[in-house]
Amino acid sequence: MSATATNPGMTSLGISGIGQISIIVHDTPRATAFYRDVLGLPVLFTAGNLAFFDCGGVRLMLGPASAPELDHPSSILYFRVPDIEAAHLRLVEMGVRIEAPPRLIAPMQTYDLWMVGFRDSEDNIMQLMSEVPRA
Amino acid sequence: MNPQEGTTLSRIGQIAINAHDVDRATAFYRDVLGLQHLFRAGQLSFFDCGGVRLMLDKAEKPEFDHPSSILYFQVGDIRAAHKRLKDAGAKFEDEPHVIAQMPKYDLWMTFFRDSEGNLLALMSEAPRPA
Numbered sequence: 001m002s003a004t005a006t007n008p009g010m011t012s013l014g015i016s017g018i019g020q021i022s023i024i025v026h027d028t029p030r031a032t033a034f035y036r037d038v039l040g041l042p043v044l045f046t047a048g049n050l051a052f053f054d055c056g057g058v059r060l061m062l063g064p065a066s067a068p069e070l071d072h073p074s075s076i077l078y079f080r081v082p083d084i085e086a087a088h089l090r091l092v093e094m095g096v097r098i099e100a101p102p103r104l105i106a107p108m109q110t111y112d113l114w115m116v117g118f119r120d121s122e123d124n125i126m127q128l129m130s131e132v133p134r135a
Numbered sequence: 136m137n138p139q140e141g142t143t144l145s146r147i148g149q150i151a152i153n154a155h156d157v158d159r160a161t162a163f164y165r166d167v168l169g170l171q172h173l174f175r176a177g178q179l180s181f182f183d184c185g186g187v188r189l190m191l192d193k194a195e196k197p198e199f200d201h202p203s204s205i206l207y208f209q210v211g212d213i214r215a216a217h218k219r220l221k222d223a224g225a226k227f228e229d230e231p232h233v234i235a236q237m238p239k240y241d242l243w244m245t246f247f248r249d250s251e252g253n254l255l256a257l258m259s260e261a262p263r264p265a
Contacts, residue, residue, distance in 0.1 A: 012169055012219075013168060013169050013208075013210055013216040013219055013220060013257075014210045014211045014212060014215070014216055015168065015169065015170065015184065015185070015208045015209065015210055015216075016185055016209050016210070016211070017184055017185025017186065017187065017208075017209050018147075018150075018184055018185065018187050018206055018207065018208060018209065019207045019208065019209035019258050020206075020207035020256075020258060021147075021150070021204050021205070021206055021207070022204050022205040022207075023204060024204075039144055040143065040144060041144060055144060055146055055147050056145050056146020056147065057146065058146065058147050058187065070202075070205075070254070072201035072202055073198075073201055074204045075150050075151050075152060075153075075203045075204035075206075076150070076151040076199075077147055077149075077150055077204075078147065078148045078149035078150070078151075078188075079144040079145075079146075079147060079148070080144070080145050080146050080147070080148040081143065081144055081145065082143070082145070087144075125199075127149075128144075129148050129149065
């Protein structure tokens, strides 16, 4: 792999971005309700036991595992929010399981990076993240 | 539902990808996929993919030690990208194929493994002649 990988021509795959992320769920209607009503993401369409959402131009595909090998928790997705305290409060009000209160995870050069972890209806760990400009 | 101001989930800022060997995975995402490496912080390695940050990381707890979600990378020419990736040593599960016929385009996909055994995909929307 390394011999060809050093050729710059080999690396220009033309990847423009992430078009879709698959999230394994055990109950598609329950997960659809969570992503639509609790997280407030727009439903694009449903197809059988698949439900597709939009999150800022990236499509989320919720559906059951199509093979036992794929039946594992999702990657942690970090959702951007403008106001993490307000968003955290709203999740608490909606009965969402929070892992720990919002915390400053890294002071960057021009902003503080805040995060709070929570569980979706399928027990996947997700995070809210917010970049708070430093005065 | 009408989310209160400030609570809207605007977009995905970052995705965590489990790696068992962060150096090996960094080489794969940089040299094989050709993504832009942002920075390294200890056992964490960060990439940019069209404005979304990918964080390669060793699982901190046994609970997190599972394969990544399938990420579908958008490419312009899926056949060319498939060939290049294959030539670069990526292991493919299949050949590029039409997975769904949408009203205005055909959705093509092909699945492959990264250096850590995570299942990933290339996707491409090929416009259909009117």
